[in-house]
Amino acid sequence: MGLVKRDNRKIYSGVHKEKSIAAWADQQGYILKFTHEATGHSTEFPGTITSFTDTHASDMKMTMLYKEADPIVRTQNSMRKISFNFFVANASIEEARHNARNLNLLLCMMYPRRDKSGAVLPPGTLLRVKGLKFIDSELYKNARIDSNGIGVYIQSLTYSPDLEAGFVTSKGTGIFVEDELYPARIEVAIQADVKIDIFVDDDWLPLPENYPSYR
């Protein structure tokens, strides 16, 4: 009793798991996990990543000097952005309902936590994402960092069913007697700015030697 507790949703493990991509994900350890930093809620999906791009960029201020071949360069800031797509597949209506709940939580994570007055509580919509090692933060040896993965501010999340794959349906069985309509396959596309976890490794500099690590 009391307040709502932290909700940590796992991948599907119901009676139809043998038909599900979740069985393969479990076997291989291919799990994609999202954690909402402000609340601790988390949700998992089979790691069905179909594309991944990691961009590191510097915004540099260049001053050209008379008679000098090269400008004086000063880094204003550096940015890391990632974008990736993954899909959620439903092999049964039970799995579709389970995945709908997991996706719902992910969509809710696009919103921050607020207090009673409506003020946004830190760290806003910061999420932790972890999966398939190239979206991870555990690889930095000796570094004590967040084990829930890399911090991201998701700028854009697109939820788009793959209509060619068909639907799982059930007529009039929703909680409001609505018809259930679940896509057999849903594409999720994410574009995010990465928050660089700052920590001190053995050289006391904020970025470890193997940053960014992809393996």
Next chain:
Amino acid sequence: MAKRKQPKRTGGKNQYSPIRGLGDLSYPPLMIKSVDGKIRLDAKYIFLENYSEKYDSKMQFEHIFGQINPRVTYATTDRTIDISFVLAARNVHEAKANLDYCSKLGRSPYGVYSIDNVEEFGDEYRFDWSYNNQRTYVVDFGTFLRDQAVKVNNFEFSINVEAGVFDYGSTPVTLGDLSPDERVDKHLPGQGYLGGPLPEPAEKLGKVLDTRWWSKGGQPSSILGEQDYIYHGHAGAVYPKEISVKISMIAFHARPLCFGGAARADGSIGWSLDENLDWPHGTGPLAASPYCRRDSNTGNAQNSNSPVNKQNEPVEVGKPGAGENDILVPEGTTLLEDEFIG
């Protein structure tokens, strides 16, 4: 949503087999009505071509010299819904109904105006209009959209000409026993009917079919089946057999969407809508996810009329671990953390 009346969620008005049959069996209708009740579109079974939802977080990133991370200020998250679908027509009546449907929907991106002032200049009047608002609609589409309030910001209508049209039935006929197709096949323009002229007076085929259709209340009957109403009596008009529609909508919600918030108890991490319902998509007969349930100390967890309270599903709740997300640094080290301004 939890206390709302449960509407009958069927569709297919002015739609015919097999679209209606298939929809009644398996698929949800698309239902759109305005919040003020002035506009109510027929619940249609549609051929879904595309559906997507986009969540865009509006954040300001302020880069501070010397800091690795920017200062992030969250503003809002916009939710937009794009849906495109095909409306198909089996006969003239359905084609007309589809066009009427699109006419109503085509007005949705426009504002609502009222007459502010009327000035009279002799025999003429000059009107001043004032913009009132952008009409809000409520959309239902299975578990995708459940009484979702939206404003339509784009509507696109296109005719798939390749699929064909229902033509004006200009062929003169008598009320003989020939079927509409036979009448057309046996008629040679400028030469009359094969096998000799039909007795006068001859009426146009389209007019005959219109009369037959409406003599039975605009329904298929023994004198005109639903597949036989394929010509109409309006010279100059064509009614498309297939129409594509694209709608872009911006979703609106009664309360700010967030975890916690005004409707929740202090310190709650529950979903702000506090309706004992999953958001945004339905999850069938399952009870609401734990984070969408009501905090029991708000006093309404047990008293809710929501049907979810009749469900009992094992609650999968993680154990809050103290400090498990903490970042540890050597003593004496200053941790440069990005600042967040709420």
